[in-house]
Amino acid sequence: MNTQIDFESIGIGFGTSPLKGDEAASAVTAAIEVGYTLIDTASRYENEEAVGQGIRDSGIARHDVIIQTKLRGRDHGNVRGALEQSLTKLGVDYIDVWMIHWPLPMLGLYAQAYEEMAKLQEEGLVRTLGVSNFLPEHLDEVESRTGLVPVVNQIQIDPGIHRSDLRHELTRRGIAIQAWSPLSKGGELFDAEPVKAAANAHGITPSQAILAWHRAIGTIPIVRSTNEERRKQNLHAVQVTLSPEEVRAISALPQRPLGEWDPATHDER
Numbered sequence: 001m002n003t004q005i006d007f008e009s010i011g012i013g014f015g016t017s018p019l020k021g022d023e024a025a026s027a028v029t030a031a032i033e034v035g036y037t038l039i040d041t042a043s044r045y046e047n048e049e050a051v052g053q054g055i056r057d058s059g060i061a062r063h064d065v066i067i068q069t070k071l072r073g074r075d076h077g078n079v080r081g082a083l084e085q086s087l088t089k090l091g092v093d094y095i096d097v098w099m100i101h102w103p104l105p106m107l108g109l110y111a112q113a114y115e116e117m118a119k120l121q122e123e124g125l126v127r128t129l130g131v132s133n134f135l136p137e138h139l140d141e142v143e144s145r146t147g148l149v150p151v152v153n154q155i156q157i158d159p160g161i162h163r164s165d166l167r168h169e170l171t172r173r174g175i176a177i178q179a180w181s182p183l184s185k186g187g188e189l190f191d192a193e194p195v196k197a198a199a200n201a202h203g204i205t206p207s208q209a210i211l212a213w214h215r216a217i218g219t220i221p222i223v224r225s226t227n228e229e230r231r232k233q234n235l236h237a238v239q240v241t242l243s244p245e246e247v248r249a250i251s252a253l254p255q256r257p258l259g260e261w262d263p264a265t266h267d268e269r
Contacts, residue, residue, distance in 0.1 A: 003127045005066060005096065007152060007176040007220055011238040012211065013038035013068070014231075015180070015224035017045045027226050028054025032065065035235050040154075040178075040222045041090075042070035042101055043082060044268065048089035056091065068097035070132055071117070073269035076100075076109035079116035083125060099130040099154060102268055103138040110138060111145040118148055130154070132180075133263040136169050154178035156261055157219055159189050159210060159253045171218065182214050182221035183207050194249035202240055204233075209250075211237035216247045 014036040016024055024047045028039055032055065041051045048069060055065055067090060075082035086095065098117060103110045117129050130152035131138070143149055153170055157163055157179035170177050189195055190206035198209040207230075214221040215238045223234045242250075260266065 003121070005128050005151070007178075010038050010066070010220060011215065012036070012235060013040050013066075013178065013220060013222040015222040016041045016047055016051055017224065019050070019224065019226070020045075020047045021050055023226065024050035025054035025057060027224075029057045030228060031231055032058035032060050034228075034232050036231075037064065038066040038068060038097075038220075038222075040068045042099075043072040043075065043086055044070065044101055048086055049091075052090035052092065062092065066096040067092060068099070068130075069095055070099045070101035071113060072101050073104045073107065073267070076104065076107055076113040079113050080120060083117075083120055087125070094125055094127065096127045097130055097152065098126045098128070099132045099150075099152070100134070102133050102266055103131070103135070103263055104267060104269065105138065105264065106267060111141045114142045114148070114150075115146045118146055128152070130176075132178075133261075133266065135166065135263050138263070139173065139175075149173055150175060152176040152178055154180055154222065156181050156258065157214070158182055158184040159192070159195070159213060159250050160184055160256050161258065162217070162251055162255065164251075167217070167219070177219045179214055179219040179221045182219070182223060183210055189253065192250075192253055194246070194253060198242055198246040198250065201246070202242070204237065204240060208233055208237035208240060209242070212240035212242050213247060213250045214238070215240075216242050217251070 014031040128151050131150045132154040195206045199206045225231045
């Protein structure tokens, strides 16, 4: 099995949290039909069955879609069982990208879990291993135990939490960066002057300007929408090239703290 995934060529992924049931299945089908190739889910989202159904309903060939799911915290000690459940729910015989959802350092099991995941990759059940919400110290622990560097890290990034130090460190290590909640919550940045200025200059929406900013700084945004037009707009946004001045202006927006989503203390199991 080819384990190499060219994340740079993907540009954008389709997120499915918190969609469930028919709504999730329909959204996934529609996303694939307009051109999304990476579909992101997680055991924690409790929608893997619906996501799998949506992929099948689209009629896309299995090798033409990248299915990405995540190991939840309560399964750090039951890695094989968790993968078997995800495979069954998604209705596939391998996962393209499998991530540890949160490091949960208070459990102290994430490096061991990654080691077990690597064994399952060797069996051909997973193409690529990654992590989500990992900080450098968590990556160090994984590499120390396993000798492996995750291929991708999905972290919270938007213009108000751009995490430049962490991004630079991930890039130095050769780790691809995905961004969850890339537009911020509630569209609070849509009225920011640098965002509006970039949108007006390129004839796009503020959300498209933010997604174009993500691609300019080298992150892969994972975006969810149940609206057909917005799905198309989001997909088109990563083809927009902002000027260096526009990128710097958006990056200079005031930063806010991670708060409850700080990986060092977060305990979502």
